[in-house]
Amino acid sequence: MPHLSTSVPYTLTRLGVVMAPDPAEPFEAGGVLNPASGRTPDGRLHLLPRLVATGNVSRVGLAEVELRDGVPVGVRRKGVVLAPDEGWERGLNNAGVEDPRTTWVPSLGRHLMTYVAYGPLGPRLALAASTDLRSWRRLGPVQFTYQPDLDTDLNLFPNKDAVFFPEPVPGPDGRPCYALLHRPMWDLGWFRPGEGVHLPAGITDERPGIWISYIPADEVNADLTALARPRDHRCVALSQFPFEELKIGAGPPPLRVPEGWLLIHHGVTGYAPDAWDPTTQRVEYGAGAMLLDPADPGRVLTRTAEPILVPDTEDERTGTVPNVVFPTAIEQVDGVHFVFYGMADTKIGVARLDRRP
Structure with missing residues (x-):
């Protein structure tokens, strides 16, 4: 049964597993999870899963979605489309291009991919663009413009869970902008022991939350790489309810609905030690x-006090990181929206998005 919310009239109903690791594929030894999605120029629906090889080395794959009666039921693999080939995507003992999110932006005629480059300084945001989902042009690491009123430099901090809106939205000064949701993490002690947490001005809650940054549309139209230089940073939402006790982060690209921009997000509760190894977490x-407000997408109109999907099946409760549902992609098939999500950091599931009357 779907979990209901009185504040946001949308529900998720799980439908099953659409992709699991293939034992014959060495790049999938550690799991397939947290996919992006999109359609190739011929209209065929694809996932771009994170493929994890031995040693926690991640790549982005491409897999065509198989449908049965309009419902995603499986995939056909089509290889790897992005690997940690750049120096800033590789460290001495780690490497990866992780957790892609893709947004089709009609005004640019491109899919915009955000991904986590797991390089020498840990997880950093990076961007790539494509017209066909197969060939990706790296736009580089995200370089947040310095903003004096924050009293900090966002480039100092690890960042994850970034995703673009699918169309220009009003910027802080009313100009049309492309907007990026993201999630900075303020604890620097993981790579500089003893440094601890450094919070921006005006933020008193050290738990990671959802932020928004903007890039003027006219600058992007003149130079696509401007997307990698966002500015006008602002906190959108922090943890508020019990299922978000530890942190929150954005999920699939925001979906325009009659009430505003619908953002499906994840909330985390439990115990997470001060380390990057997810297997040590409980x-x-x-x-x-x-x-989110269409006139000001950095403003939350309302949000769910209870989750709309929680780990319940064996596939969601057992895996590399147990007890995880992690939504990252949303697509429409024959008028129905489907949300794709990571299951226990091992498999990929699909759920149907419905609006209650």
Whole structure:
């Protein structure tokens, strides 16, 4: 049964597993998870899963979605489309291009991919663009413009869970802008022991939350790489409810609905030690939802006090990181929206998005 919310009239109903690791594929030894999605120029629906090889080395794959009666039921693999080939995507003992999110932006005629480059300084945001989902042009690491009123430099901090809106939105000064949601993490002690947490001005809660940054549309139209230099940073939402006790982060690209921008997000509760090894955590990831103001997408209109999807099946409760549902992609098939999500950091599931009357 779907979990209901009185504040956001949307539900998720799980439908099953659409992709699991293939034992014959060495790049999938550590799991297939947290996919992006999109359609190739011929209209065929694809996932771009994170493929994890031995040693926690991640690549981005491409897999065509198989449908049965309009419902995603499986995939056909089509290889790797992005690997940690650049120096800033590789460290001495780690490497990876992780957790891609893709947004089709009609005004640019491109899919915009955000991904986590797991390089020498840990997880950093990076961007790539494509017209066909197969060939990707790296736009480079995200370089956040310095903003004096924050009293900090966002480039100092690890960042994850970034995703673009699918169309220009009003910027802080009313100009049309492309907007990026992201999630900075303020604890620098992981790579500089003793440094601890450094919070921006005006933020008193050290738990990671959802932020928004903007890039003027006219600058992007003149130079696509401007997307990698966002500015006008602002906190959108922090943890508020019990299922978000540890942190929250954005999920699939925001979906325009009658009430505003629907953002499906994840909330985390439980225990997470001060380390990057997810296998040491004792956490639960659930999916929530919030509505953002179309006139000011950095403002939350309302949000769910309870999750709309929680780990419940064996595939969601058992895996590399147990008790995880992690939504990352949303697509429409024959008028129905489907959300794709990571299951326990091992498999990929699909759920149907419905609006209650």
